[in-house]
Amino acid sequence: MAQTPPAVETPDENLAQRLKEEEELGLRRPQGWQRWLVPAIALTWSLFQLSIASWLLLDSTYIRAIHLAFAFAIVFLSYPTLRRTVRIPGFRWLGEKRKIPWIDMALALAAVAAAVYIAWDYEGVSARIGIPSARDTLFGIALVIFLLEASRRVLGPAMPIIAGAFTLYAFFGPYMPDVIAFKGVSLDRYVSQISMSTEGIYGIPLDVSATVVFLFVLFGAMLEKAGGGRFFIDLAMSLLGRYKGGPAKAAVMSSGLTGLVSGSSIANVVTTGTFTIPLMKRVGYPPTKAAAIEVAASTDGQIMPPIMGAAAFIIAEYVNVPYLEVCKAAAIPAFASYATLFYLTHIEASKLGLKGLPKEELPSFFGTLLSGLHYLIPLFVLLYELIIPRHSPDLAAFRAILVLAAVMLLQHPVRAWREGGDVAAAFRRSGAEILNGLVAGARNMVSVAVATAAAGIIVGVVTMGLGGLITDVIDTLSRGNIYLMLAITAFASLIMGMGLPTTATYIVMAALTAPAIVQIAEWNGFFVPIIAAHLFCFYFGILADDTPPVGLAAYAAAAIAKSPPIPTGFQGFMYDIRT
Structure with missing residues (x-):
């Protein structure tokens, strides 16, 4: 049987392969005994997931907490604090890629503890929702901080910035302009909603x-x-x-x-x-x-x-x-x-x-x-x-x-x-x-697990009472025009997708705009199926992967083709928007 012939020239695949490896494996390539640490954790994670899919019966909150804990462990062990190498003496560990610094090991253990706290004291936490103890507040704040840092390492700065902005908005809403003013929440309510219930980090996406x-x-x-x-x-x-x-x-x-x-x-x-x-x-x-x-x-x-x-x-x-x-x-x-x-x-x-x-x-x-x-x-x-x-x-x-x-x-x-x-x-x-397949599957899941958990912060803040306000703001911007509203949603999805993975983009846009699309359409005599509104957000979030200047898929393809990434992204976007 004849085989597919090789190309005339050998493509420069280094950047493309590196982008794929960064997405799936992280930046760190430790040596010695440390090289087996993350694969062992990833293998254990896959076996755990197969167990709960078959014979192991656990409460869903336990499953979510352990799932996030595995993701945290791999993130802090696989992704250095900084992507580029640091040459300042005493701070080289910030960009260390050939070994796992003890500080990142300590962070991994602390993050795992914060993630599984809700499972460790499940009955107590459930009884104290709304009136968290000092320990609940401490672990809740730690969980949010570890999650924002994990999302920064894996997904880049956009996700923690957006989640952090929503968190600040939850506290400082009363001081905002009247158009976007929000009654605000207390620290107790924030911790209860975001880290102690299934309406925040441990919500449906996770x-x-x-x-x-x-x-x-x-x-x-x-x-x-x-x-x-x-x-x-x-x-x-x-x-x-x-x-x-x-x-x-x-x-x-x-x-x-x-x-x-x-x-x-x-x-x-x-x-x-x-x-x-x-x-x-x-x-x-x-x-x-x-x-x-x-x-x-x-x-x-x-x-x-x-x-x-x-x-x-x-x-x-x-x-x-x-x-x-x-x-x-x-x-x-x-x-x-x-x-x-x-x-x-x-x-x-x-x-x-x-x-x-x-x-x-x-x-x-x-x-x-x-x-x-x-x-x-x-x-x-x-x-x-x-x-x-x-x-x-x-x-x-x-x-x-x-x-x-x-x-x-x-x-x-x-x-x-x-x-x-x-x-x-x-x-x-x-x-x-x-x-190798079991290990690769777990490592591929890290970005998804972190993205869904971090998006839970945004969803949790929205469910504290922002839903109606967001609908009113979108209605004002679109002037009640369903087509203008869809254009605003598509544009916002593309912009947000430039810095977020598809899953996080969809979750954020679904929380912010999908209900508004259905509601405003109904006010104007249109019927939009809820699944159509969600797929609309999903599709335009996907397009961000080839939209310049950030579309990583375009950068990967351009590296293989030896073409300029920005024109490649624009051309890919034009193909996609026409299909």
Whole structure:
């Protein structure tokens, strides 16, 4: 079977790979015994999540607290205080990347203690909601501080700034101008709402992260470690590579297939773009357009069922509908988006007079399909569990993970047995891939767990009485015009998404604008389904991944294509907004 040929030039993948690693692994690469510390914690986290999905029965508050504690531990051990190296004597630990300073170890332990405090004294905390003790207040304030610092290390400064601004607004609302004045809250009420109840940090977003999102991210990570990502790329290339502008069409298809199991546009860009962007350049696409096509296709992967971005699972909880209904609502827009992008790549190829790759240089379609048919088994199991018996997403994902683990365990030994190789060594390789998948899944979840918890601060402040005020402010700004209101929401989502990950952007915008969209539309004689309002916020939050000047997916693709990142982002945005 012929293989996909290498590109004429070797792409500069360093920046792209670094962006992906920063998103998934953090900046720190410790040596010696410390190199095993974070993987051990990540492996334990994955095993804990699989346990609560199967045999371990725990109260949901315990699950949320332990989930956040694992994320805290990995954050403070994997992400240095400062991203750049500090050369001032006595302060080098602030940017230390080759070892874990003892200060960060102490911070990790303290943050874990703050996270699990609500579980350690669950009955006492529950009884004291509204009248927190001095100890409750101390741990509550510590939890908020650790969470803001963790979100700064993982997500950058935007999230803690926004959450901090809402916190200040909660206390200083009475002193604001009349238009945005708020009665304000006491410290006791703030601590009770944010750190002692399920209306703040331990709210619905963190619950969804702990019970559902983790399992789907773990499924995607394990499938990637098994080789599923390369299978999707080869399958798309074998089917479409020989047609006009074939590599671009294959990029759209492979990114859509990868989007079935990946909720990260940056990971999607690096996984598929490493192969497709050089081939697009080879057949004649300009570097900027080659990168932009990959960015647009990878960004849209977050709205592709059955594994959409993490925010889709939170939509299901907010709207109070089964996750399958969210998938159904997103399915037609997702397929329409990819069909339109596919058509746009064809138009670009026609205008540029481009051809496809020679057929003899491409993989055989049937050979590729047969060689990777086993990768489709866990996907079919996942779809079956969601659609036929309509099991909950966490149960469906858990069963799909079990099937995937069996596939991973057997694929190399079966191949070794058929080829007369070392079966024992093949089993060891399979076991290592499973362990690596479990570790990768947990490390991929850190940003989601921290983002959902930090967004809980904003949601908690909003639920203290800001909801009606926000609706009135948006109504005033839009003058009651539903179209102007949607434009304001879209613009705000894009701006906020420049500094926040998709999940956090959606949670914030859903808390601030989704109810207002429905309410104001009703006042003006329109009916807007609540799920449509939430998907609207979700979609424009996703677009931020390719929107200059911050879109990280655009930077990753531009690094592979050796194109300017800002024009790449603008071109990718134009492709996305047209689809």
